Amino acid sequence: MRSTKRYGKKIDLALNVWVKLTRAYVTFHKLSEENIRSFGLTGPQFSVLESLGHLGPMTTGVLCKKQLVSGGNMTVVIDNLEKEGLVERIPSTEDRRAITIRLTPKGKRLFDEIFPQHAEYIAKLTSVLPEEEQVKLAELLKKLGTTLAARF
Amino acid sequence: MRSTKRYGKKIDLALNVWVKLTRAYVTFHKLSEENIRSFGLTGPQFSVLESLGHLGPMTTGVLCKKQLVSGGNMTVVIDNLEKEGLVERIPSTEDRRAITIRLTPKGKRLFDEIFPQHAEYIAKLTSVLPEEEQVKLAELLKKLGTTLAARF
DNA sequence: CATAATTATTTCAAATTTGAACAATTCAAA
DNA sequence: TTTGAATTGTTCAAATTTGAAATAATTATG
Known part of the structure; x- marks a missing residue:
């Protein structure tokens, strides 16, 4: 987290939560979507x-x-x-x-x-x-x- | 989680994690995006x-x-x-x-x-x-x- | 009852995103 | 070398998503 270490402890922590939430979601979502496509359907x-x-x-x-x-x-x-x-x-x-x-x-x-x-x-x-x-x-x-x- | 209680304990738990991850991300993302728009920029x-x-x-x-x-x-x-x-x-x-x-x-x-x-x-x-x-x-x-x- | 405000859905144009095709460059192996 | 595979960035067409009207129906208010 080098990129988010300059705004104070509280803000760094919050940014870290948000970054990790985004990465986990996007990665999971892409895999799930890929699996759904194999059934011939889109995610929605x-x-x-x-x-x-x-x-x-x-x-x-x-x-x-x-x-x-x-x-x-x-x-x-x-x-x-x-x-x-x-x-x-x-x-x-x-x-x-x-x-x-x-x-x-x-x-x-x-x-x-x-x-x-x-x-x-x-x-x-x-x-x-x-x-x-x-x-x-x-x-x-x-x-x-x-x-x-x-x-x- | 009435909708995800019929596939066995392990699978129900996994589906619950995925549903909660999606909800938390989408909700957070919409709010963040809205704030970014107020600066005249798109999220990306x-x-x-x-x-x-x-x-x-x-x-x-x-x-x-x-x-x-x-x-x-x-x-x-x-x-x-x-x-x-x-x-x-x-x-x-x-x-x-x-x-x-x-x-x-x-x-x-x-x-x-x-x-x-x-x-x-x-x-x-x-x-x-x-x-x-x-x-x-x-x-x-x-x-x-x-x-x-x-x-x- | 009448009118206004709200709600449900659709239509439409614009913005976003992807993925495939392509051109230029790099890299590795013969 | 040099040939061919892999990589970098762009272009393009198609799919997706949004948000702003437009339409229709319901509800609330006077």
Whole structure:
């Protein structure tokens, strides 16, 4: 950390956290994305399938909040999944502005097939840390993420 | 974590680490990016200024490795910084394929002005964790990131 | 009830990023 | 040497993402 040693102890520590968070995330993300591509899906497509597969049908807006992406982007992602016949748009019964997205049977089959494989891969990557460190890391990251989201 | 409780203890734990890493990173990144925009720079532009400001002139290729982005992208980022008069391209003396990028005086002045401000902001964000947790988190993230990069 | 403000989604243009193709250069081995 | 493989940076096309309208529907307020 030679590059971040000139701003006082507190700031150096904070910069170090941020740098390490970025490196760990980017490296992990590239590997995960690569694995997802091998299933013929993009990362965002996979994330949508995962949300729908685990939590059931939900509206476009809820999907946006879950993945923290813009609405314009989500429309495109859903368009592409729809073209592949993996999801379908159903007008919401309660709110006629809203559209419910759900897996088609084909989408459900694909999800059931590839999600466990991808989960195995994630576990392989994560296993570079022993389990007790994984627990600690998840706990700290959760605290950081939720507190930031709540406070800023 | 209702959505990730059906694949066995080890896999659930790994998925949890990955989900929390993603949330913490994306949330932090959006806030940091927003702050950088307030200085009239994009995130990648700021990162290049930071590398050059802290470590001195370096080639395009080294910048790519530091920021983990593609060469095509780095060319555009440097083009834009050059248009603003913040960096300049110098043909490398040792390797005539390579081009050294360095800050102009204007770039150096901007860097000296805004980096401490941004560092303060990062410290404000990070301060949602007490210092001993920051130390622990940085340590775990470093281990995760470096081991992944070395092993996969 | 009527009007305004908010919310959900889509459309569109612009910015960003990647990856492949390419030109120039370096390096290593025959 | 010199041939060929690898590396450096750029260009280009395509994919991705965002953010700002635009549209439609709902909710709140007077």
